[in-house]
Amino acid sequence: MSNVAKAETVIVGGGLVGSLLALSLARKGEAVTVFERRPDMRKTTISAGRSINLAISERGLHALAQVGLQKEILQLTIPMRGRVIHPKSGELAFQRYGKDDSECIHSISRGELNKTLMTEAERTGRVRFQFETKAEAVDLHRRELSTNDGVTSRYERLYGTDGSASVVREAILREAQSEVNESFLDYGYKELHIAPGPGASFQLEKNALHIWPRGTFMLIALPNLDGSFTVTLFLPLEDKKDCPASFASLQTTVDVQRFFGEQFPDAVPLLENLTDTFFSNPTGRMVTVRCRPWNFEESALMLGDAAHAIVPFFGQGMNSGLEDVSLLMQDPVRRLGAFSAHRIPDANAIADLALDNFIEMRDKVGLPAFLLAKEVEKRLEATFSSEYLSRYRLVSFTRVPYRVALEVSSIQD
Amino acid sequence: MSNVAKAETVIVGGGLVGSLLALSLARKGEAVTVFERRPDMRKTTISAGRSINLAISERGLHALAQVGLQKEILQLTIPMRGRVIHPKSGELAFQRYGKDDSECIHSISRGELNKTLMTEAERTGRVRFQFETKAEAVDLHRRELSTNDGVTSRYERLYGTDGSASVVREAILREAQSEVNESFLDYGYKELHIAPGPGASFQLEKNALHIWPRGTFMLIALPNLDGSFTVTLFLPLEDKKDCPASFASLQTTVDVQRFFGEQFPDAVPLLENLTDTFFSNPTGRMVTVRCRPWNFEESALMLGDAAHAIVPFFGQGMNSGLEDVSLLMQDPVRRLGAFSAHRIPDANAIADLALDNFIEMRDKVGLPAFLLAKEVEKRLEATFSSEYLSRYRLVSFTRVPYRVALEVSSIQD
Numbered sequence: 001m002s003n004v005a006k007a008e009t010v011i012v013g014g015g016l017v018g019s020l021l022a023l024s025l026a027r028k029g030e031a032v033t034v035f036e037r038r039p040d041m042r043k044t045t046i047s048a049g050r051s052i053n054l055a056i057s058e059r060g061l062h063a064l065a066q067v068g069l070q071k072e073i074l075q076l077t078i079p080m081r082g083r084v085i086h087p088k089s090g091e092l093a094f095q096r097y098g099k100d101d102s103e104c105i106h107s108i109s110r111g112e113l114n115k116t117l118m119t120e121a122e123r124t125g126r127v128r129f130q131f132e133t134k135a136e137a138v139d140l141h142r143r144e145l146s147t148n149d150g151v152t153s154r155y156e157r158l159y160g161t162d163g164s165a166s167v168v169r170e171a172i173l174r175e176a177q178s179e180v181n182e183s184f185l186d187y188g189y190k191e192l193h194i195a196p197g198p199g200a201s202f203q204l205e206k207n208a209l210h211i212w213p214r215g216t217f218m219l220i221a222l223p224n225l226d227g228s229f230t231v232t233l234f235l236p237l238e239d240k241k242d243c244p245a246s247f248a249s250l251q252t253t254v255d256v257q258r259f260f261g262e263q264f265p266d267a268v269p270l271l272e273n274l275t276d277t278f279f280s281n282p283t284g285r286m287v288t289v290r291c292r293p294w295n296f297e298e299s300a301l302m303l304g305d306a307a308h309a310i311v312p313f314f315g316q317g318m319n320s321g322l323e324d325v326s327l328l329m330q331d332p333v334r335r336l337g338a339f340s341a342h343r344i345p346d347a348n349a350i351a352d353l354a355l356d357n358f359i360e361m362r363d364k365v366g367l368p369a370f371l372l373a374k375e376v377e378k379r380l381e382a383t384f385s386s387e388y389l390s391r392y393r394l395v396s397f398t399r400v401p402y403r404v405a406l407e408v409s410s411i412q413d
Numbered sequence: 414m415s416n417v418a419k420a421e422t423v424i425v426g427g428g429l430v431g432s433l434l435a436l437s438l439a440r441k442g443e444a445v446t447v448f449e450r451r452p453d454m455r456k457t458t459i460s461a462g463r464s465i466n467l468a469i470s471e472r473g474l475h476a477l478a479q480v481g482l483q484k485e486i487l488q489l490t491i492p493m494r495g496r497v498i499h500p501k502s503g504e505l506a507f508q509r510y511g512k513d514d515s516e517c518i519h520s521i522s523r524g525e526l527n528k529t530l531m532t533e534a535e536r537t538g539r540v541r542f543q544f545e546t547k548a549e550a551v552d553l554h555r556r557e558l559s560t561n562d563g564v565t566s567r568y569e570r571l572y573g574t575d576g577s578a579s580v581v582r583e584a585i586l587r588e589a590q591s592e593v594n595e596s597f598l599d600y601g602y603k604e605l606h607i608a609p610g611p612g613a614s615f616q617l618e619k620n621a622l623h624i625w626p627r628g629t630f631m632l633i634a635l636p637n638l639d640g641s642f643t644v645t646l647f648l649p650l651e652d653k654k655d656c657p658a659s660f661a662s663l664q665t666t667v668d669v670q671r672f673f674g675e676q677f678p679d680a681v682p683l684l685e686n687l688t689d690t691f692f693s694n695p696t697g698r699m700v701t702v703r704c705r706p707w708n709f710e711e712s713a714l715m716l717g718d719a720a721h722a723i724v725p726f727f728g729q730g731m732n733s734g735l736e737d738v739s740l741l742m743q744d745p746v747r748r749l750g751a752f753s754a755h756r757i758p759d760a761n762a763i764a765d766l767a768l769d770n771f772i773e774m775r776d777k778v779g780l781p782a783f784l785l786a787k788e789v790e791k792r793l794e795a796t797f798s799s800e801y802l803s804r805y806r807l808v809s810f811t812r813v814p815y816r817v818a819l820e821v822s823s824i825q826d
Binding site for chain 2: 173174175176177178179180181182183184185186237238285
C-alpha cells in the first residue's frame with residue numbers, strides 16, 4: 001500500500017458533479033485528488049453514450065454562480081424559452097416555459113461544461129485529476145481507496161460522484177442500516193442528430209426545446225451552439241400495447257425509416273444519416289436510484305447520480321447534482337450525516353416528479369395516426385396545464401426544496 | 414469465443430439451491446454445467462463465513478423428497494423439537510415448536526447437505542461442476558456467459574443461483590422494466606462454537622434450538638452431529654439505545670469477556686476459545702433482497718438468495734430456496750415468466766415474516782440486567798403466543814404458500 005497523493009480529500013468521478021465539487025473544495029483551500037475512469041476529455045473525443053446536451057436551469061446556474069462561473073458558462077448555452085410541439089401533421093405549437101423571456105432553461109453541452117469545470121478546478125493549483133483510473137474498492141473503516149492501477153490511497157474524506165453504478169455507494173450501503181432501491185424503466189433512449197443548415201443556421205427554431213409527443217413515446221431535440229440539434233428518441237424497449245414500435249421491433253433500416261416516416265414526418269428530412277446513426281448508437285437505459293444513508297460517518301459521502309439517479313423527464317438530473325454541491329458548500333461545518341439526512345427527502349421528491357412527468361406522457365391515450373394538429377394542441381394543454389406549469393416553475397426557476405414542489409403539486413392534484 | 418461445453422443448461426452457483434436444481438434437471442434428462450466460484454468443498458475445507466448449520470423444515474424436506482433424498486439427508490440431521498430459553502439467571506424454559514414430536518425442525522450441516530447434493534447430481538452422469546470459476550458477465554440477448562477463466566459459454570437456458578450478490582440478477586434487472594430493493598440490517602452476526610463434551614456428548618440439550626434472548630440482541634445455538642453446537646451472536650453493528658454493546662464497542666478481549674459474562678453467564682464456560690474465535694471470525698451482514706422480474710424471457714431465471722435473500726430469523730432462507738426448485742420442477746412446461754410472477758409474492762411474504770420476527774425480538778423492552786427468570790418466561794410467552802405459533806406452524810410444518818401464512822398472521826394481529 002502506498003500513498004498516491006498527500007491529498008486529504010479524494011473524489012471518485014470527475015463528471016459534472018465531481019468537477020464542480022473539486023473546484024468548490026479547492027476554493028475553500030482543500031487539496032483534492034479526483035480519480036476519473038475515462039481519459040481526459042480535453043485531449044480525446046468523448047465516446048457517444050451519455051446525453052450530449054442538457055438543460056441547465058436555476059438550480060444548476062446558482063451552483064455555478066457560487067464558484068463565479070455563471071456568466072462564463074451562460075455564454076456556452078442556448079436559451080430555450082419554451083417547447084415547440086411537432087404534431088404528426090399541421091402547424092407547430094409553442095408552449096412558453098416561464099412567465100416571460102426571463103424564465104427560460106438553457107441548452108448546454110455536457111462536454112463543454114465538464115471541461116470548463118475541470119480546467120477551473122486545476123487552475124486553483126489544489127486539484128489533481130488522475131484520469132483512466134477506476135475505483136475498484138473502498139475500505140471505509142481504514143479510509144482506503146483501491147484503484148485499478150493497483151494502488152491503494154488513504155483519504156481523510158471521500159466523495160463518491162461516480163454515477164448511477166457508483167462503487168462508493170456500494171461500499172457505503174454495506175455499512176450499518178441501509179436501503180437502496182433501483183428501478184429501471186421499460187423505455188430506452190437513442191441519440192440522433194440534426195446537422196446545421198447552410199452557414200451554421202438552425203434548421204428548427206433555435207430558442208426552444210422541440211418535442212414530438214406521441215402518447216406512448218416521443219422524440220425531443222435540443223439546440224447546440226454550432227447550429228445542430230441533439231435529438232433523442234424515447235421508446236419502449238419491448239413491444240407494448242398502444243405503441244406502434246419498440247427498440248426490439250425496429251430491426252431493419254426499413255423498419256426505422258417507416259416508423260420515423262409515419263411518426264415524425266417533419267423530422268425525417270433533417271435527421272442526419274438516420275438509420276446508420278440509429279443502429280450505431282447504443283440504446284440507453286434509464287434508472288431511478290434511491291438510497292439511504294448517503295454518508296459513512298464523517299468520512300465518506302456520495303452526491304449526484306451516485307446517490308440519486310433520476311429519469312430525465314424533468315431536466316433535473318444535472319441540476320439536482322450541482323445543487324447537492326452548492327448546498328453542501330453552504331454549510332460551513334459540512335456535517336455529512338446531517339447533509340445526507342436533510343437532502344434525501346428532496347432527492348426522493350425530484351425522483352418522483354421526474355417519473356410523474358414520464359408517466360403523464362406515457363399514459364396519455366395514444367394519438368391515432370391521422371389526428372389533427374388542433375387535437376394535439378388540446379391534449380398538450382391538458383398535459384401542461386397551469387397547475388403543471390407552476391410545478392414546472394418551482395422546479396426549474398426557483399430553488400425551493402424539491403419536496404415543497406412535490407407537496408404543492410400533490411395538493412393541486 | 415469458444416464453447417465450454419455442449420450443455421444446453423448452465424447454472425451459476427453450486428450452493429444448496431444450485432446443486433439441487435442441477436440434480437433435479439438431470440433427473441429429467443437435461444445436461445447441466447454448474448459454474449461455482451469456490452473450490453470443490455469435497456476436496457478442501459470450507460472457509461468460515463456462512464452459517465455452518467441450518468434448520469431444515471417441511472419445505473426443504475419436501476424438495477429433497479422429490480429427488481428421493483429425504484431419508485438419506487434426515488440421517489445427517491438432529492431433530493430440534495423446540496426452543497430452550499436461557500435467561501440470564503434461573504431455570505431454562507422449553508418451548509415446543511409443534512403440536513408434538515412429529516413436528517420438529519432439523520439441524521443440518523450446510524456443507525454435508527451441499528456435498529450430498531453435488532455427488533448425487535454428478536452420479537446422474539449429466540451434471541458437470543466446474544469449480545473455481547466465477548461468472549463475470551451475462552449477455553442475455555446473445556445467451557452468453559463470461560467467466561473469469563476468459564471463456565464465453567453459450568447456453569439455451571441459464572439459472573442464477575449465485576446468492577445475494579448475484580451476477581445473474583444484475584444482468585436480468587438491466588433488461589426492460591425492473592425493480593430491486595436491497596436492505597441491510599443494522600445488526601451483524603458472529604459465529605462461535607461449543608465443543609463436544611467427553612465421549613462426543615452434548616453439553617446442552619441435544620434436541621433443541623437454544624436461545625438466549627436479551628431484548629435488543631440474542632445468542633442462539635444449534636446442535637451438530639459430533640456433539641458440538643454452532644453458536645451465533647446477533648448484535649447491533651454500532652452502539653444503539655437500550656443495548657449494552659455493539660460489534661463496534663467490543664474491541665478488546667476484556668470487552669468480550671465482560672459482555673458475555675454479564676449477558677450469557679451459562680454459555681461462557683462452554684464457548685470454545687471465545688475471544689480468539691470472536692476476533693478471528695468475520696462479522697456477517699444480513700440483507701433482504703426483493704426484486705422483479707426473476708426471469709429474462711424464457712432463457713434466464715434466478716432462484717434462491719439471488720432472487721430473494723432474506724434475514725435468518727424464521728429459518729426459511731434455505732427452505733424457501735429449495736422450495737423454489739421443487740415448485741419449478743412441478744411445472745412440466747417450466748415457463749419462467751409465469752414462475753417468476755407467481756413466486757415473487759411468496760418470496761416477498763417470507764421476507765416480511767423473517768423481518769417481523771426480528772423486529773419482534775428487537776423491539777421488546779430490554780430486560781434489566783437483574784431480571785428474574787420468571788419475568789423472562791413471561792415475556793417469551795407473550796412473544797411466542799399461540800397466534801405466533803400457528804404462524805410458525807404454517808411456515809415451518811406446511812407447504813401452504815408463504816403469502817397465505819402472512820395473511821393469516823396479519824388477520825391475527
